Amino acid sequence: MIQSPPKKIKWGIIGLGRIANSFATDLLTIPDAELYAVASRDQEKADYFADKYDAKKAYNSYEALANDPEIDAVYIATPHALHKENALMCLEKGIAVLGEKPFAMNAEEVEIMIAKAKEKNVLLMEALWTYFLPHYQYVLKLLESKTYGNILKIESDFGFQREYNTKTRLFNKAMGGGSLLDIGIYPIFATLSTLGLPKHIDASATFFENGIDSSCTMIFGYQNNVEAHLKSSLLEVLPTEAIFYCEKGVIKINTQFHCPSTVSLIVDGNEEVKEFGYKTIGYNYETIHFNQLIRDGKTESDIMTFEFSRNLIKTLDSVRKVINLEY
Template sequence: MTEQSPLKKIKWGIIGLGRIANSFATDLLTINDAELYAVASRNQEKANDFAEKYGAKKAYDNYESLAKDPNIDAVYIATPHALHKENAIMCLENGIAVLGEKPFAMNANEVDAMIAKAKEKNVLLMEALWTYFLPHYQFVLKELKNKTYGEIIKIESDFGFQRPYNTETRLFNKSMGGGSLLDIGIYPIFASLSTLGLPKNIEASATFFENGTDSSCHMLFNYNNNVKAHLKSSLLEVLPTQAIFYCEKGIIKINTQFHCPTTVTLIIDGHEKTLDFDYNTIGYNFETIHFNNLLREGKTESDIMTFEFSKQLIKTLDHVRNLIGLKY
């Protein structure tokens, strides 16, 4: 019996070294067949500190140098939303596989350009919507697909927290794609699209900060057979941040912080059962392992987070923005 050869170790780079990049790097350390090879910031000291913290071999003070490093197999893009397209295309031009943080880009035109470049260069590209790959979410998707509790009648999903209003930070910076919709409203929308598909029509309203960034957004997705998805995002208040699927024979509730590793409660005839998925990481390792496997197999598109789904997601965000009058 011959021994299996060890898997090729994927050398990762990270562009943009904020909070999410720290979470990604933390979980990357838990994956044996991957390593953080290089990081890039526009500040050398920040890059050095990040590299030292997570054991990266290279620390660059600009994104271009990282994209031209021939030793890098894949790049995680964690820059502000408005930079996703240019950063992704720069890496794809250099033949580096790209895992791009959500939202994939600012609008559908930008996403189309990224996908076109990936196809032109025959290089792997995927939107990093980590929730899709979390075991609890995959469990819920399977239960709903199998109609274990019958058809979905209604969805309720929200995401809300409160931060001091500060236009110096990315979250409230309109030019960087700040506001509730693109930053956190994408998750309730994702919950609806990933389970019910595209709605028949959408109703939406919003409130705004003084700089024109949306502070909250209420959305109603209308489907056939009077099925509705009630969705909300807010930077003005703490919301339950759950995803609840009301079905004909029961309720599936993804509990608080539904987009993160969490628990799922099944409610049938008034009886509740809560499932714990025994998470021991932040949760970014699941999408990374999927991406690593795609890369080793020579795939250029995910079979879970497909180009078509990313297009549907960004087009839905564009439609909601149009309905509420939000322009970047």
């Protein structure tokens, strides 16, 4: 019997900034998916994006895209503060939602989104792409199998320098700007996905004049004196690595650990570097997973679960409380 090809998933993208471009680029590499529609509040921008990535429809409002009955899934790439309302709008229409990290601005908003997804019986997942990258899955398996023994300490950071400009999303407090939510989430993710929730959190931060954090330094405490030392910064270039110090060796995800990267295994001063043969930006891995969830009729990922997204946003909320960052 000849099997019929899998259903082609028709995607929409809401919010057409830098990350949306990366997502669309990798979507083109997936044979059984297509970019069907895009939406911006600027028609010219929507038209340009649609032409660039061969989308059939270009809308000048997010609502218009959500009302298109042809769309199976939507990728939400708007600023953080809009994630909840955009997700709820699409879930209400029965469209599967892949929502950029952070899932929303706080745990309360995330709970509202999850409740709506359950009410409508529609797939919802946080788009934390790192979880799905082969090098990261490789490290998770090494740590889970205790190949190098238990974790003794984690060090992870993410930092780059940008000119302070409140007209851009990154520095706009109303849009959820600042280092913690935008890039601090990655070192926190690396810790939660390997050690789970911390028993206590210490943190300190520096701030821009508009009240958003310019840098954030964190120490997560666990049983047996295990600690995670984490940092995010918009003031300086940091190594952007994730280093797991274990009883029998060190596992280091090299620079830009959250992207396609290499892994160094260090034992007794000897270093072995693992390559993973990446040929894409890396967004295709989460998208392929999400497409399969749709085909299987699933409403929750077994990798990026609701419980993990809850823990992640609750931890971000806890850090914000310690450093006194309010939106």
